[in-house]
Amino acid sequence: MISPPSDDLWERARRFRHGQRGWSLFVLSAPLIGAAITGLATGNLNVLVGAGGAWAVIVAGTIAARRGFAAEAEGRPAPRRFRSRFAVMVGAGTALAAYLAAGSPLIVAGLFGLGAAAGVRLLYGPDPVPPAPKEPEKPLEGDAAVIAEAKARITRLEAAAAVVPQRDFAEAIARIAALGRRIVAEAEGDPNDLRRARRFLAITLEGAEGVANRYVETHRGLASPVLEQNFRTLLADLEQSFAQQLASLKESDVRALDVDIAVLQQRLREEGMVDATERTSTVQSGEKVPR
Numbered sequence: 001m002i003s004p005p006s007d008d009l010w011e012r013a014r015r016f017r018h019g020q021r022g023w024s025l026f027v028l029s030a031p032l033i034g035a036a037i038t039g040l041a042t043g044n045l046n047v048l049v050g051a052g053g054a055w056a057v058i059v060a061g062t063i064a065a066r067r068g069f070a071a072e073a074e075g076r077p078a079p080r081r082f083r084s085r086f087a088v089m090v091g092a093g094t095a096l097a098a099y100l101a102a103g104s105p106l107i108v109a110g111l112f113g114l115g116a117a118a119g120v121r122l123l124y125g126p127d128p129v130p131p132a133p134k135e136p137e138k139p140l141e142g143d144a145a146v147i148a149e150a151k152a153r154i155t156r157l158e159a160a161a162a163v164v165p166q167r168d169f170a171e172a173i174a175r176i177a178a179l180g181r182r183i184v185a186e187a188e189g190d191p192n193d194l195r196r197a198r199r200f201l202a203i204t205l206e207g208a209e210g211v212a213n214r215y216v217e218t219h220r221g222l223a224s225p226v227l228e229q230n231f232r233t234l235l236a237d238l239e240q241s242f243a244q245q246l247a248s249l250k251e252s253d254v255r256a257l258d259v260d261i262a263v264l265q266q267r268l269r270e271e272g273m274v275d276a277t278e279r280t281s282t283v284q285s286g287e288k289v290p291r
Contacts (some may be wrong), residue, residue: 009156021124023067025062026091029055035101050100061089065124091117142187147188150201153209154180160212166228172235173212179242180205186249193249200245208238 032055039047068082095113098104104112138226161173187194187201215231 003029018229022062022066022086025058025120027059029062029093032058032101035097039101046100046103048077050102054097054101057089057093057096061086061093064089081127083121083124087117087120089119091115128264143191143194146194146198147184150184150205153205154184154274157209157212160209160216163216164212169215169235170232170240172232176235176239176242179239179246180208183199183242183246183249186246193252196252197245199250204238204241204245206260208242 019091032051035051036048036055039045039049047115064079065082068078068086071078091113094116095109098112099106099109102109157173157177157180161170161177164170164173183197183200187197211231211234215227218227
């Protein structure tokens, strides 16, 4: 997508404005040059060193900061913490000028320096916080990998159903995908079901997804009644196979529940908590068992 000319001009203006940041420090520090020349002419070493040194420190910090601003404007990596160094150098130069050139007490000069550093920090903002390094995602293994792959295949099946031109094919593929999601849900909630369905998910689901997508790609430029009839038959067989697999998992759950109930009843009888003869006769007569 081509951006409008107005957006391009706005982006250029933004980069130019951002890249020119820091020029104000050159202007604000210019009087220090005059003070240094005056100190040189009068032989005042404190004024010369204080004003000249302060100007040199401030200008050096400004030049370095402008390089960082230019890098940010162009989208390049900027020097690390260059804004903080900029504020420190401006504060140090200001304190030096106040202490030597202006003759202020050391504490007062330090306060001037802190004020100048704080002003630079407020004017240009803090250094951007580098993003925390992302830990590489660990590849899924074992059962989690099987479930994830099955869900991805079902998603691709649903995508194929959305673009198949024949309505009956699209509905059949959608039903197969829905059955697949129910099978995966059953397998995801029970490791035993996953063990039973692993082969089905690895072979039948993979085959269904592959054939559906290949049919979508092939049928775009090909009209073949024989191919359509074969595909219709295959979809019916797949839907029946998916339904049988889901029913098998549910039947296994019922059998497992029956076994659990029988085992628990047997354990209660062995521990003497339930009288098998009394319970049997009571249930047969229709009377309630006292609790």
